[in-house]
Amino acid sequence: MSLTDKAIARIRQLIQDGELRPGTKLPPEQQLAAELGLSRNLMREAVKALVVARVLEIRRGDGTYVTSLAPGLLLEGLGSAVELLQGDTVLELTEVRKLFEPVATALAAARITDADLAEVERHLEAMRTAQDDVELLNRHDAAFHRAVARATGNETLATLLEHISGRTLRARVWRGLVDADAAARTIAEHEVIHQALAARDPNLAQAAALMHVNTTERWLREHLAGDEQIPAGPPQPSP
Incomplete structure (x- = not known):
């Protein structure tokens, strides 16, 4: 498993454990990276991948949020x-x-x-x-x-x-x-x-x-x- 895949898995685990619920805003990039023991570059790559997968969404000028996680999405x-x-x-x-x-x-x-x-x-x-x-x-x-x-x-x-x-x-x-x-x-x-x-x-x-x-x-x-x-x-x- 690549480092990026591991970073993705860490964020997904937070969602599966209920620590990040649908509609929740993620902590600032630097803070979340530090909490998960990841570099900021790895954090960015993981977020990009999860945005493509419709797990996360970036709201310009606001931050990154967990999507509704609805099946259709x-x-x-x-x-x-x-x-x-x-x-x-x-x-x-x-x-x-x-x-x-x-x-x-x-x-x-x-x-x-x-x-x-x-x-x-x-x-x-x-x-x-x-x-x-x-x-x-x-x-x-x-x-x-x-x-x-x-x-x-x-x-x-x-x-x-x-x-x-x-x-x-x-x-x-x-x-x-x-x-x-x-x-x-x-x-x-x-x-x-x-x-x-x-x-x-x-x-x-x-x-x-x-x-x-x-x-x-x-x-x-x-x-x-x-x-x-x-x-x-x-x-x-x-x-």
Whole structure:
């Protein structure tokens, strides 16, 4: 472990031990460096690294503070990391999505409020309207699932799902362009999920979500088994 990593670990330990709580202002650099037995240069490097990790924030003219440490903030970098994954990792991410999303949908069914349900319905209706526009349909598809995840009331789960699912969006757009029946089938599957949520039925919601992700996974496996590749940029329909 480098000296900088050790300095980072010392500050993180203060946060984990509750000595530095969310929103707390750090002592002046020289004082904190002396308390931790670090040089000021090491302290600066550690603070910079923790700012990038969204653990600390520098307020110009005021000082350095511990952030809220909210899951949505600390896990922010996960989406960027997932986007950099290479190879056929879209299938691996779909498998991960299959583990998380059905359970999240069941949890949402048990906790969903009328306002949450109205938001899910809004995106479902937008999907119906956008049936002939693949990219718009998939944007509302993603928003539908974000609304379901938020309805769980579990910010960590919702954040993880959003970052995992984001990498599979291009694959879903690609599917919509090459499979003429994909839009109607996708909307029908979302209708079933919505009905289960409206009925506040966790078991039915979990089964509906699992069937939905299974359909996507099966299609991807069939098409990636050959020489087909998911387009790196916005896919274009065949002439």
